[in-house]
Amino acid sequence: MTSPESLETFHAVIPAGGAGTRLWPLSRASHPKFLLDLDGSGRSLLQHTWDRLRELIPAERIHVVTGVAHADAIRAQLPELTGLMVEPSPRDSMPAIGLAAAVIGATDPDAVIGSFAADHVIEDQQAFATAITQAVAVARTGLVTTIGITPAGPSTAFGYIESGAGLDVAGAPSARAVTAFVEKPDAETAAAYVTGGRHSWNGGMFVTRTDVLLDHLARLQPGLHQGLVAIAAAWGGDRRQDVLAATWPSLTKIAIDHAVAEPVSLEGGMAVVPGTFSWDDVGDFAALQDVGAASSPDTVWIDGSGLALASDGTTIAVVGLDDVVVVRTADALLVTTRAHAQRVKDVVAELKARGRTDLV
Amino acid sequence: MTSPESLETFHAVIPAGGAGTRLWPLSRASHPKFLLDLDGSGRSLLQHTWDRLRELIPAERIHVVTGVAHADAIRAQLPELTGLMVEPSPRDSMPAIGLAAAVIGATDPDAVIGSFAADHVIEDQQAFATAITQAVAVARTGLVTTIGITPAGPSTAFGYIESGAGLDVAGAPSARAVTAFVEKPDAETAAAYVTGGRHSWNGGMFVTRTDVLLDHLARLQPGLHQGLVAIAAAWGGDRRQDVLAATWPSLTKIAIDHAVAEPVSLEGGMAVVPGTFSWDDVGDFAALQDVGAASSPDTVWIDGSGLALASDGTTIAVVGLDDVVVVRTADALLVTTRAHAQRVKDVVAELKARGRTDLV
Numbered sequence: 230m231t232s233p234e235s236l237e238t239f240h241a242v243i244p245a246g247g248a249g250t251r252l253w254p255l256s257r258a259s260h261p262k263f264l265l266d267l268d269g270s271g272r273s274l275l276q277h278t279w280d281r282l283r284e285l286i287p288a289e290r291i292h293v294v295t296g297v298a299h300a301d302a303i304r305a306q307l308p309e310l311t312g313l314m315v316e317p318s319p320r321d322s323m324p325a326i327g328l329a330a331a332v333i334g335a336t337d338p339d340a341v342i343g344s345f346a347a348d349h350v351i352e353d354q355q356a357f358a359t360a361i362t363q364a365v366a367v368a369r370t371g372l373v374t375t376i377g378i379t380p381a382g383p384s385t386a387f388g389y390i391e392s393g394a395g396l397d398v399a400g401a402p403s404a405r406a407v408t409a410f411v412e413k414p415d416a417e418t419a420a421a422y423v424t425g426g427r428h429s430w431n432g433g434m435f436v437t438r439t440d441v442l443l444d445h446l447a448r449l450q451p452g453l454h455q456g457l458v459a460i461a462a463a464w465g466g467d468r469r470q471d472v473l474a475a476t477w478p479s480l481t482k483i484a485i486d487h488a489v490a491e492p493v494s495l496e497g498g499m500a501v502v503p504g505t506f507s508w509d510d511v512g513d514f515a516a517l518q519d520v521g522a523a524s525s526p527d528t529v530w531i532d533g534s535g536l537a538l539a540s541d542g543t544t545i546a547v548v549g550l551d552d553v554v555v556v557r558t559a560d561a562l563l564v565t566t567r568a569h570a571q572r573v574k575d576v577v578a579e580l581k582a583r584g585r586t587d588l589v
Numbered sequence: 590m591t592s593p594e595s596l597e598t599f600h601a602v603i604p605a606g607g608a609g610t611r612l613w614p615l616s617r618a619s620h621p622k623f624l625l626d627l628d629g630s631g632r633s634l635l636q637h638t639w640d641r642l643r644e645l646i647p648a649e650r651i652h653v654v655t656g657v658a659h660a661d662a663i664r665a666q667l668p669e670l671t672g673l674m675v676e677p678s679p680r681d682s683m684p685a686i687g688l689a690a691a692v693i694g695a696t697d698p699d700a701v702i703g704s705f706a707a708d709h710v711i712e713d714q715q716a717f718a719t720a721i722t723q724a725v726a727v728a729r730t731g732l733v734t735t736i737g738i739t740p741a742g743p744s745t746a747f748g749y750i751e752s753g754a755g756l757d758v759a760g761a762p763s764a765r766a767v768t769a770f771v772e773k774p775d776a777e778t779a780a781a782y783v784t785g786g787r788h789s790w791n792g793g794m795f796v797t798r799t800d801v802l803l804d805h806l807a808r809l810q811p812g813l814h815q816g817l818v819a820i821a822a823a824w825g826g827d828r829r830q831d832v833l834a835a836t837w838p839s840l841t842k843i844a845i846d847h848a849v850a851e852p853v854s855l856e857g858g859m860a861v862v863p864g865t866f867s868w869d870d871v872g873d874f875a876a877l878q879d880v881g882a883a884s885s886p887d888t889v890w891i892d893g894s895g896l897a898l899a900s901d902g903t904t905i906a907v908v909g910l911d912d913v914v915v916v917r918t919a920d921a922l923l924v925t926t927r928a929h930a931q932r933v934k935d936v937v938a939e940l941k942a943r944g945r946t947d948l949v
Contacts (some may be wrong), residue, residue: 254906527945531935537924544948545922546614546936549929550910557922562905562915564897564924569909575891576906585887588904 235400238339239365241282242329244322245275245295245303245347250577250589251513251570254561255540258589263347264302267517274348274511279307281357282345292333293347294325317477323488324480326435327446327453331461334439341368343436344485346510350520353506363502364436366400372500373437373445373493375407377429378508383419386512388412388431388486392501407499410491429501432508435485445489445498453481453488513570514554535567561588595760598699599725601642602689604682605635605655605663605707610937610949611873611930614921615900618949623707624662627877634708634871639667641717642705652693653707654685677837683848684840686795687806687813691821694799701728703796704845706870710880713866723862724796726760732860733797733805733853735767737789738868743779746872748772748791748846752861767859770851789861792868795845805849805858813841813848873930874914895927921948 249262256262263275272280275293282291292312295303300315314328326344333340343361351357360376367374377390392405410431414422422428446454456476463472481488493499509520514536524537525545533547537555545555552567565573580589609622616622623635632640635653642651652672655663660675674688686704693700703721711717720736727734737750753768770791774782782788806814816836823832841848853859869880874896884897885905893907897915905915912927925933940949 527943529936529939531932531939532929533924539922543920543922544940544945545924546933546940548923548925548932548936550913550924550926553910553924555922555924557917560903562899562903562917562922563908564893564905564910564913564915565908566910569892572891572908573906576889576908579889579891580904580906583887585904 235362236285236365238337238341239286239361240290240292240329240333240337240340240342241286242326242333242342242344243275243278243282243291243293243347244325244344245293245299246319246322246325247348248577248589249348250574252511252517253573253577253589254556254558254563255538259298260302261299261348262511264299264306267511267522268350268520269523273306274350275303276306277351278345278347278349279310281351281354283309284354285358285361292329294329317473320477320480320482321484322433323446323450323483323485324453324457324477326485327442327457328460330437330439330442331457332464334443335461335464338440340439341365341436342439342442343368343434346433348511349432350509350511351506352508356504356506360502360504360506361436363401363403364434367396367398367404367500367502368436368438368441370398371438371441371498372396373435373441373489373498374404374500374502375436375490376432376434376504377501378432378504378506380423380428380430381507383416383423384430385413385416385419386516387510389414389419389422389428390431390501392427392429396500398500401502404500404502406497407494407501410486410494429503430508431486432504432510433486434504435490442489445493449492450481450483450488452479453483456480513573514556514565515567515570518554518567595722596646596725598697598701599646599721600650600652600689600693600697600700600702601646602686602693602702602704603635603638603642603651603653603707604685604704605653605659606679606682606685607708608937608949609708610934612871612877613933613937613949614916614918614923615898619658620662621659621708622871624659624666627871627882628710628880629883633666634710635663636666637711638705638707638709639670641711641714643669644714645718645721652689654689677833680837680840680842681844682793683806683810683843683845684813684817684837686845687802687817688820690797690799690802691817692824694803695821695824698800700799701725701796702799702802703728703794706793708871709792710869710871711866712868716864716866720862720864720866721796723761723763724794727756727758727764727860727862728796728798728801730758731798731801731858732756733795733801733849733858734764734860734862735796735850736792736794736864737861738792738864738866740783740788740790741867743776743783744790745773745776745779746876747870749774749779749782749788750791750861752787752789756860758860761862764860764862766857767854767861770846770854789863790868791846792864792870793846794864795850802849805853809852810841810843810848812839813843816840873933874916874925875927875930878914878927 249256288309391409393408396404529546531548535553537545539557609616648669751769752765756764889906891908895913897905899917
């Protein structure tokens with residue numbers, strides 16, 4: 230589609246990393262969560278993320294930052310992609326997004342970038358577009374802007390964004406200042422957040438001018454800033470790989486939340502716009518079921534209920550277990566319950582401890 | 590080994606039928622329980638049954654009665670077997686054992702036969718041999734003799750044999766009259782049986798002179814007797830298949846327990862000798878675990894316990910479920926609990942109802 234005028238110079242950055250160990254055995258180090266088709270649509274989470282952004286901006290302005298191991302798989306899933314940035318090693322989200330900011334800002338000084346996780350589920354494209362458009366308008370004023378997702382309930386699985394006074398920004402009538410980012414709350418606190426109306430879910434979406442982000446980095450993480458600027462300067466030339474190899478391993482491994490969002494929010498430099506779309510990070514199999522994943526249709530349930538998936542097409546029978554989670558692949562099988570879904574990562578840890586790198 | 594003198598003219602009959610639907614997906618109509626290697630020994634239940642008997646008598650005196658579908662698999666598992674009797678269709682245990690009695694008795698008028706299920710688990714060969722030797726001695730006196738298994742506990746999963754007065758039979762000091770066969774009891778009754786000392790488990794092992802059994806049949810099931818005698822008369826000649834085809838389908842479908850053992854016990858014609866070996870009919874996965882089946886060794890247990898089998902060699906992980914039963918084959922997967930092990934047969938019924946004959 231044609232990019233709306235307000236989204237000109239807007240670039241999207243998709244950091245594509247993280248195995249998603251709580252979705253083992255579907256997700257593997259070699260085939261992480263973002264590459265998976267979890268809704269049976271034929272499109273992976275990464276492809277859905279791409280599709281949402283592609284509705285708003287041209288392919289040339291969508292960038293993916295990933296590791297060497299997944300570059301080929303991403304190119305295969307996203308044939309339109311021209312802006313693939315390959316990290317020599319994982320350094321968490323700040324170096325990935327900072328590199329994109331430095332590279333994009335070098336050729337487009339007016340650029341506003343937005344970072345979007347590769348492996349989240351969002352429904353309601355119109356509401357997503359509205360939130361992005363407002364966030365870009367706010368970001369142009371020099372604020373680092375996040376999208377606060379209107380809570381669907383008092384979840385204890387997500388961090389929250391606390392909003393303060395309304396901002397007077399043209400084109401962003403719902404924008405407010407961010408007063409704090411808060412960690413995953415207990416159930417009582419979460420309930421109070423939802424009732425109070427000032428808290429929204431932190432979906433990890435940040436929209437900012439590249440120069441604003443780099444200025445914050447220069448102040449808060451000067452070493453990281455210096456390294457990213459050096460890499461960006463060499464990006465378009467023959468020395469990219471040499472400078473990457475020399476510089477990347479020394480960059481501070483840190484998330485954008487801790488490096489920029491939290492300190493800048495305390496300085497009054499962060500804004501939030503509401504995201505009224507449904508959103509989930511699909512952190513485990515309980516979440517996967519909640520976002521609508523259906524059991525394999527030939528599953529036999531005898532006094533049983535839950536989620537039963539067979540990626541190899543075989544038949545599963547469950548007898549006498551409720552809220553069970555059964556996930557079968559060609560080489561492995563997980564049996565657990567919704568209540569234990571978060572502990573699936575312990576299986577991956579145990580398999581690593583046993584040296585079963587073939588299974589993780 | 591050399592057959593003991595007391596076991597001369599003793600023949601063993603192994604009726605090999607029944608799919609064992611409560612052991613789905615390991616057991617199938619095409620690959621029933623008796624063909625399965627359930628203890629990882631490399632020998633099937635049928636082969637273990639053969640091995641136990643082969644310790645006592647030569648191969649020529651061990652007979653297997655089965656259906657057309659399993660004849661080839663049985664020949665492959667038991668290369669020494671010469672006495673395979675193939676039924677045109679399943680008619681339950683009385684026609685199978687009665688046919689063996691008629692055929693064996695026609696060539697060996699002094700024959701004593703013992704029937705042994707193909708798919709039970711027995712440990713302690715010496716105790717087994719002692720029980721058989723005593724039972725054969727009692728059977729020679731004209732009593733139909735069963736082996737009453739000393740209960741390992743107050744099981745409600747088995748039928749019981751109630752014994753009466755001791756019998757004075759040379760070579761069978763422990764023999765007693767049978768006063769009744771009783772169905773699977775409730776827990777309170779089972780506890781009383783075990784405390785009382787007069788009840789033993791009915792393992793379905795019957796030892797009898799062929800002429801005694803056929804005389805009982807002539808009186809109690811005259812039509813069945815007539816048919817079996819006609820088939821036995823044609824067994825060694827060219828007309829075997831013709832007579833089988835003409836006669837077999839009309840034979841009464843009945844178990845030996847109902848046809849002979851129960852009515853004869855009421856007439857004082859049944860004896861019991863104790864079997865002090867450990868025995869189980871491995872009726873479901875809970876029983877399979879109880880007889881020592883071990884989970885696949887690479888199973889990952891995270892706050893979980895139970896039985897996890899992968900016949901395809903893949904890795905199973907269980908998180909947060911106790912007493913679970915997980916059984917994976919190349920084409921199917923069962924997830925249940927020990928407490929629901931008996932209901933696994935409902936899966937087979939459901940798959941049949943769906944027309945999934947490929948899976949049952």
